[in-house]
Amino acid sequence: MKRGIYFTITLLIFSASLCFAQKDRxxxxxxxxxxxxxxxxxxxxxxxxxxxxxxxxxxxxxQRVQLDIxxxxxxxxxxxxxxxxxxxxxxxxGFHYYQLWIDGAAVPDPGSxxxxxxxxxxxxxxxxxxxxxxxxxxxxxxxxxxxxLFYSKSxxxxxxxFVYTPPDYDKDLKKRYPVLYLQHGWGENEYGxxxxxxxxxxxxxxxxxxKARPFIIVMAYGMTNEIRFGELRKxxxxxxxxxxxDELIPYIDANFRTLTDQSHRAMxxxxxxxxxxxxxxxxxxxxxSHIGLFSGGSIGLDDVKNVSEFKEKIKVxxxxxxxxxxxxxxxxxxxxxxxxxxxxxxxxxxxxxxSAHFYVSPNTAHEWQxxxxxxxxxxxxxxxx
Amino acid sequence: MKRGIYFTITLLIFSASLCFAQKDRxxxxxxxxxxxxxxxxxxxxxxxxxxxxxxxxxxxxxQRVQLDIxxxxxxxxxxxxxxxxxxxxxxxxGFHYYQLWIDGAAVPDPGSxxxxxxxxxxxxxxxxxxxxxxxxxxxxxxxxxxxxLFYSKSxxxxxxxFVYTPPDYDKDLKKRYPVLYLQHGWGENEYGxxxxxxxxxxxxxxxxxxKARPFIIVMAYGMTNEIRFGELRKxxxxxxxxxxxDELIPYIDANFRTLTDQSHRAMxxxxxxxxxxxxxxxxxxxxxSHIGLFSGGSIGLDDVKNVSEFKEKIKVxxxxxxxxxxxxxxxxxxxxxxxxxxxxxxxxxxxxxxSAHFYVSPNTAHEWQxxxxxxxxxxxxxxxx
Numbered sequence: 001m002k003r004g005i006y007f008t009i010t011l012l013i014f015s016a017s018l019c020f021a022q023k024d025r026x027x028x029x030x031x032x033x034x035x036x037x038x039x040x041x042x043x044x045x046x047x048x049x050x051x052x053x054x055x056x057x058x059x060x061x062x063q064r065v066q067l068d069i070x071x072x073x074x075x076x077x078x079x080x081x082x083x084x085x086x087x088x089x090x091x092x093x094g095f096h097y098y099q100l101w102i103d104g105a106a107v108p109d110p111g112s113x114x115x116x117x118x119x120x121x122x123x124x125x126x127x128x129x130x131x132x133x134x135x136x137x138x139x140x141x142x143x144x145x146x147x148x149l150f151y152s153k154s155x156x157x158x159x160x161x162f163v164y165t166p167p168d169y170d171k172d173l174k175k176r177y178p179v180l181y182l183q184h185g186w187g188e189n190e191y192g193x194x195x196x197x198x199x200x201x202x203x204x205x206x207x208x209x210x211k212a213r214p215f216i217i218v219m220a221y222g223m224t225n226e227i228r229f230g231e232l233r234k235x236x237x238x239x240x241x242x243x244x245x246d247e248l249i250p251y252i253d254a255n256f257r258t259l260t261d262q263s264h265r266a267m268x269x270x271x272x273x274x275x276x277x278x279x280x281x282x283x284x285x286x287x288x289s290h291i292g293l294f295s296g297g298s299i300g301l302d303d304v305k306n307v308s309e310f311k312e313k314i315k316v317x318x319x320x321x322x323x324x325x326x327x328x329x330x331x332x333x334x335x336x337x338x339x340x341x342x343x344x345x346x347x348x349x350x351x352x353x354x355s356a357h358f359y360v361s362p363n364t365a366h367e368w369q370x371x372x373x374x375x376x377x378x379x380x381x382x383x384x385x
Numbered sequence: 386m387k388r389g390i391y392f393t394i395t396l397l398i399f400s401a402s403l404c405f406a407q408k409d410r411x412x413x414x415x416x417x418x419x420x421x422x423x424x425x426x427x428x429x430x431x432x433x434x435x436x437x438x439x440x441x442x443x444x445x446x447x448q449r450v451q452l453d454i455x456x457x458x459x460x461x462x463x464x465x466x467x468x469x470x471x472x473x474x475x476x477x478x479g480f481h482y483y484q485l486w487i488d489g490a491a492v493p494d495p496g497s498x499x500x501x502x503x504x505x506x507x508x509x510x511x512x513x514x515x516x517x518x519x520x521x522x523x524x525x526x527x528x529x530x531x532x533x534l535f536y537s538k539s540x541x542x543x544x545x546x547f548v549y550t551p552p553d554y555d556k557d558l559k560k561r562y563p564v565l566y567l568q569h570g571w572g573e574n575e576y577g578x579x580x581x582x583x584x585x586x587x588x589x590x591x592x593x594x595x596k597a598r599p600f601i602i603v604m605a606y607g608m609t610n611e612i613r614f615g616e617l618r619k620x621x622x623x624x625x626x627x628x629x630x631d632e633l634i635p636y637i638d639a640n641f642r643t644l645t646d647q648s649h650r651a652m653x654x655x656x657x658x659x660x661x662x663x664x665x666x667x668x669x670x671x672x673x674s675h676i677g678l679f680s681g682g683s684i685g686l687d688d689v690k691n692v693s694e695f696k697e698k699i700k701v702x703x704x705x706x707x708x709x710x711x712x713x714x715x716x717x718x719x720x721x722x723x724x725x726x727x728x729x730x731x732x733x734x735x736x737x738x739x740s741a742h743f744y745v746s747p748n749t750a751h752e753w754q755x756x757x758x759x760x761x762x763x764x765x766x767x768x769x770x
Binding site (some may be wrong): 037040041057058059062063064082098099102104105106107110113114119120121124138139142144145146147148149150151163166170173194200202225236255256258377 | 424425426442443444445447448450459467484485487488490491492493495498504506522524528529530531532533534535536543555558560574578579585610611637640641670764
């Protein structure tokens with residue numbers, strides 16, 4: 001507790017000198033506000049209406065301090081109090097990971113909240129989006145995010161998963177619910193959707209507006225980080241498929257009031273979680289009826305062994321990308337597990353009579369704003385029987 | 386996702402050179418192991434059997450790097466690869482907050498998990514304790530930690546709280562449970578007990594061994610950080626008391642299967658949360674029947690307006706401290722809201738016929754290991770009617 005006093009005094013002394021404006025760069029709009037991803041009560045880091053990030057840190061003896069965001073490093077400038085400050089170029093709306101460099105050390109920003117992505121817990125920043133209302137916290141009935149621990153025999157491990165239960169789950173104890181199994185991407189884990197994904201707020205708001213049917217969402221670690229990113233083609237789906245199909249689904253069906261038939265079970269994922277979703281659902285048509293692929297491949301007619309069986313069993317195929325991903329595809333068509341033109345593949349499914357949907361998130365890349373929007377769109381299509 | 390590749394490559398390149406031993410300090414036992422509080426897959430930071438912490442960080446251009454733990458700063462030494470490494474003195478068993486200093490910047494260790502304490506999210510490290518089995522994760526039935534959002538009219542806010550539900554909560558949907566309201570300390574928040582407090586594992590293990598009756602635990606933000614630490618005497622309990630008594634308890638009773646009578650409701654807290662517990666329970670004898678004060682004052686006969694009423698209504702008073710806190714009291718008797726000799730006060734309650742209990746955690750100070758043990762002891766006394 002003594003540390004508490006010490007830290008706080010340090011903070012109080014220097015808070016007045018932080019967050020000053022850089023007066024020599026007049027092109028930058030001086031309407032910076034504290035980021036919603038800051039730690040409680042912190043004024044820095046800040047974001048302006050252009051989407052620029054202004055970082056500040058006290059480092060009186062440092063020789064060089066940089067803000068590192070979206071693969072660009074920006075030099076910060078030291079003032080007479082030893083506080084370094086600097087701005088990034090405008091960022092896309094939504095959530096971005098970032099870090100600071102202090103004399104060659106890559107460290108989290110001590111003023112930000114921490115999120116798991118890029119294989120580590122580190123800083124993240126929210127650039128306010130024009131459509132942020134769909135994941136805003138509102139005075140409506142709220143569901144719960146539940147942390148569960150389940151034993152996985154195949155991996156000899158007690159595993160954590162998060163389960164979203166809708167607002168009315170504890171009201172009518174006889175009611176049973178459909179389930180969506182929702183996966184994170186490579187370098188991420190089961191915290192992604194509940195934290196930066198804002199899954200509970202997206203669902204609470206959709207349900208409050210009667211735009212989505214209430215359902216349970218299960219978010220487990222997809223075992224995606226056991227291989228290096230460059231070796232994704234070597235990824236073996238079997239270990240996670242075993243955990244999901246043989247262990248997690250039975251656990252959820254035994255411990256939550258679920259509708260346990262195929263028609264009330266969906267799977268979706270982002271990026272590598274999308275690849276997992278495609279692999280697992282295509283091999284388990286009797287387990288899942290709704291498929292969501294966010295920024296990670298698509299399903300073409302070539303992927304489907306038996307079109308009439310697929311058409312009969314699969315109620316929805318939803319494929320989405322950020323618009324900047326689609327632009328990049330013009331130069332570099334998706335290959336490997338991400339292969340095939342997603343728009344053409346989806347159109348072909350539609351022509352075959354399958355309820356297939358293609359969504360493009362405006363002005364976003366391979367990032368969480370694309371995936372929040374994808375969940376928002378996908379959730380409205382689910383379990384509409 | 387591009388950041389992911391970049392960070393990972395950086396990590397892979399330097400992971401081999403980290404965590405080397407300091408050869409010139411032969412008194413230090415070279416049995417260091419990665420801390421359980423490290424981020425997934427990280428080898429550093431490490432702890433040895435003496436409880437020393439070995440920190441390492443790549444900072445090739447830095448002039449000075451220090452490990453800052455338990456109010457002492459330790460200089461780290463740079464090797465030819467630019468990796469700084471150094472060891473702390475032996476630490477008490479249990480959990481400690483820490484940070485690094487890089488050329489005057491106080492930053493979290495990028496290799497550790499992050500915990501909220503000392504008014505910020507920052508690094509924490511676990512020194513393995515001899516009695517760690519009582520909060521070890523085991524293949525027993527597990528309860529859930531649920532994140533809930535409730536509207537607080539008095540504070541015009543949608544508030545987060547965590548609710549522990551015992552393993553059998555979703556089995557028999559007609560069963561109702563007692564409730565413990567459990568508070569964090571100053572500089573902390575509602576994440577303290579679920580994260581570093583290990584509340585779910587302590588309870589899961591106690592219940593599996595039939596040492597505690599299954600009950601619900603509610604952990605909300607105690608509004609303790611709205612004032613500075615030096616001004617604790619000015620703390621007004623009313624705002625939090627209103628949230629707790631008029632808003633949170635009715636919400637919990639409406640949304641969970643609770644036993645709603647006074648005899649099945651307890652309150653406890655650590656440090657300033659203990660002071661809150663004392664203030665609130667003494668003013669609400671018709672609401673709470675069990676009182677737990679961990680490292681934050683005690684209840685003397687002078688505090689009790691009507692001893693026979695108190696004796697009739699209060700089933701358990703539990704007071705605890707770390708042994709190092711008790712030692713310090715010999716020189717500096719507790720004053721202000723923490724006032725009175727806790728052992729003497731508890732003895733006086735006992736003599737008056739009240740079920741009062743005094744517990745001292747061996748070889749710990751004002752820190753989480755004292756409070757984990759306090760919960761372990763207190764939980765066994767609860768709702769034993």
